[in-house]
Amino acid sequence: MFASRTSQKQVFIDNIEPIKRYNHEAHAYLHKLHPKHWSKHVFGTRAKTNCVVNNVAESFNAMILEARGLPIISMMEEIRKKHIVRIQERYTVMDRYDGIICPKIRDKLE
Incomplete structure (x- = not known):
């Protein structure tokens, strides 16, 4: 069973804090970007091509x-x-x- 988008988003939120503790610059950089460009929880699930x-x-x-x-x-x-x-x-x-x-x-x- 696949996780819902909501639970995937919560997993994302729960896991971004360790990035901040590990590398503050990386965390700041990722926060500037829209998550659709790098975070799995907002990637589309439909194939864009056949x-x-x-x-x-x-x-x-x-x-x-x-x-x-x-x-x-x-x-x-x-x-x-x-x-x-x-x-x-x-x-x-x-x-x-x-x-x-x-x-x-x-x-x-x-």
Whole structure:
């Protein structure tokens, strides 16, 4: 269940004070900006483009290419197996990782 906008706003308000204690300048800078430019609680929830949907569909279709010609039950079983393998592979990689930020995000930040 997703948190309502009101509770997200309260979480934001509760968590901005530690920023002030940690870095007064950062807190002052963020207070000058309208929250819609940087705070999750006011971001829109609707997609602004259909590219996200198309990219997900294209990726999914590429993944199930081999299974698409099978009868429906066999096709669903192949898709299920592919998902299980993918989840397990990702779990195994991240289980060995000991960082606090996942590698892809860490690379983007660096």
